[in-house]
Amino acid sequence: xxxxxxxxxxxxxxxxxxxxxxxxxxxxxxxxxxxxxxxxxxxxxxxxxxxxxxxxxxxxxxxxxxxxxxxxxxxxxxxxxxxxxxxxxxxxxxxxxxxxxxxxxxxxxxxxxxxxxxxxxxxxxxxxxxxxxxxxxxxxxxxxxxxxxxxxxxxxxxxxxxxxxx
Numbered sequence: 001x002x003x004x005x006x007x008x009x010x011x012x013x014x015x016x017x018x019x020x021x022x023x024x025x026x027x028x029x030x031x032x033x034x035x036x037x038x039x040x041x042x043x044x045x046x047x048x049x050x051x052x053x054x055x056x057x058x059x060x061x062x063x064x065x066x067x068x069x070x071x072x073x074x075x076x077x078x079x080x081x082x083x084x085x086x087x088x089x090x091x092x093x094x095x096x097x098x099x100x101x102x103x104x105x106x107x108x109x110x111x112x113x114x115x116x117x118x119x120x121x122x123x124x125x126x127x128x129x130x131x132x133x134x135x136x137x138x139x140x141x142x143x144x145x146x147x148x149x150x151x152x153x154x155x156x157x158x159x160x161x162x163x164x165x166x
Contacts, residue, residue: 043145
């Protein structure tokens with residue numbers, strides 16, 4: 001009889017434990033722990049990783065770009081792009097002596113750049129670091145980091161021009 005009591009007690013502990021495991025699995029799944037988390041987009045800048053927090057909308061894109069310079073951080077160096085108020089743009093590399101001419105415009109919530117090589121449109125995102133942004137998709141494996149600077153901060157208007165957009 002004693003063995004039967006021990007067996008009944010062991011069985012009740014096992015059932016209670018199984019119920020807790022099932023309950024724990026439901027709670028874990030409800031909290032998203034049983035599913036793969038969505039990947040978070042990030043950019044790397046100055047040796048650190050910063051998550052992108054939200055996409056900029058049409059009005060924010062106009063404010064960020066109009067009359068200002070974006071400095072894209074490529075593995076091979078900085079690409080600089082001045083966005084003139086009339087929709088024209090100048091683009092050059094930090095080590096370059098000249099600038100290419102093209103056009104920019106906002107379509108929906110994306111910025112579109114047109115150069116002789118073609119047009120490409122991209123959404124831009126804020127990051128968790130002030131004044132650091134990301135272009136998605138970037139030119140490489142992930143988003144491309146860039147910073148914002150007021151006006152013609154890199155002297156693109158003073159460079160010899162390639163192309164005839166301006």
